[in-house]
Structures are given as C-alpha cells and as structure tokens.
Amino acid sequence: MSLSAGTKIVCKYLSYPFTQQDGTKRYIQLPLVHVLLESRVDKIGTDALVDSGATTSFVPKEIADAISLLPDYPKQVKGGYAAGAGGRFPTDIVHLKRLTLIKNVTPFARFVEVAVHIPKEEGKLPYVILGRDHVFPKFDITFHENRRKFTFTRV
Amino acid sequence: MKGELEYIMSASDQLGQYVDRWIAVVGTNIVAHGKTAKEVFLKAKESYPDKTPFVMKVPSDIVMVM
Numbered sequence A: 001m002s003l004s005a006g007t008k009i010v011c012k013y014l015s016y017p018f019t020q021q022d023g024t025k026r027y028i029q030l031p032l033v034h035v036l037l038e039s040r041v042d043k044i045g046t047d048a049l050v051d052s053g054a055t056t057s058f059v060p061k062e063i064a065d066a067i068s069l070l071p072d073y074p075k076q077v078k079g080g081y082a083a084g085a086g087g088r089f090p091t092d093i094v095h096l097k098r099l100t101l102i103k104n105v106t107p108f109a110r111f112v113e114v115a116v117h118i119p120k121e122e123g124k125l126p127y128v129i130l131g132r133d134h135v136f137p138k139f140d141i142t143f144h145e146n147r148r149k150f151t152f153t154r155v
Numbered sequence B: 001m002k003g004e005l006e007y008i009m010s011a012s013d014q015l016g017q018y019v020d021r022w023i024a025v026v027g028t029n030i031v032a033h034g035k036t037a038k039e040v041f042l043k044a045k046e047s048y049p050d051k052t053p054f055v056m057k058v059p060s061d062i063v064m065v066m
Helices: A061-066 B004-010 B012-018 B037-047
Strands: A008-012 A014-019 A025-030 A032-038 A043-050 A078-084 A087-103 A106-119 A128-130 A139-144 A149-154 B022-026 B029-034 B054-057
Touching (some): B004 B022, B022 B037
Parallel strands (some): A043 B054
Antiparallel strands (some): A014 A025, A032 A043, A078 A087
16 A cells, blocks of 8 residues: 555546437546545545646535535534635535545555545535645646546655 | 456446436446435445445536636
C-alpha cells in the first residue's frame, strides 16, 4: 500500500459509446478511478472523477445515503456551499472513515478521516469527485487525453 | 485479476443501455440496475452478502462544470 516516491500507477479512461435520442452516436470518455468509500456503518465501491479543477472532494448524495454516511442527527453536520461555473449549491460536510484508491483489485492509496462535501440534493453529481484536497498532495497526476490514460505518480 | 471498474471498461459496449441508471457490479457481473444507488446496492448485498458491491451511475453525455 505505501508506494515509494516516483512509483507510477497508470489508469485508463472509461470510454463507451452512447446513442443520443436523435440517433447520433457519441463517446463518453472520463478519467475515472475505482474507489472504496467507508463510513462508520458500511462500505461501497464506486467510481471517482479525478478533477484538478475542484478544490475539494465530493460524494453524491445517493452514494452517501447508501452507506449511511450522514449522521442521524443533522445538528452534528457542518454545512457548506459548493460553487462553480455551474452555480452554487448547499452541501453537508462529513468525514469518510476511509477512502481507498484501487487499480484492478489492488489498493494503491488510502486516506483516513477524509472530509468530503455531500450535496443536499440528489442528482447534483453522477460520481465521486476527487478534488485537490486529499489525493493531489500525495500524487502528481498527469492526464494523457489523447491516449485516454492518466497517471498517478507518488510524490 | 480485473477489478469491477476494469470489467466495466472491458464491457463498455453494454453500458449504453444503462445510461442515467445506477448499476451494481460484483466481480465481472452486473448484478443489479435501477433508478437509485441505494436500491441497487441493497439488491447486490442481498445476493452477495460477503462482497462489497461496486455501484455507479452510468453517466450520459452531460457537461460537468464544477
């Protein structure tokens, strides 16, 4: 699990064809990495977008609800806001017990007590967003857009 | 050995039918699909109680701007 400095993990973009309602075919291509999210109650595997444009990390409300990430008592939760070109929306800030990045079946990075934002409304995000707060300080991340790959290099 | 996301990548031609829906993958099988993450997570856990399901929404061609 503890990678030495300079170790590279190369991941492929998720790429798949998608036929639009007007019949035209498009390709979705996204730098998604497999993550394991653990709350105090449960754990779930899901996909996460590696996003150098996000200053913080997000978990979709739908995924947070599946593993009971939000405490039962709303007063225990700190509120926040996320803002971007797409607008501003309210969030809850909670801590994941553990966040693990995985390639194939092998974990290659683990973070504990990770603060994440959860949009208060469903449908705001289709996947976890890994912003620059936790993963980027530990890895130099390079996007090879034309090769549909991205590389994590342990700092 | 392939993980669930790598399986999804290799079976990407099947994903178009699930656009905008949630799917649960265990090993190399899509074991549940539906409208909510919780629904497919619980279905997958019921069928595979010893596994940790991989749950994702198959994204449509939306523009993500954060």
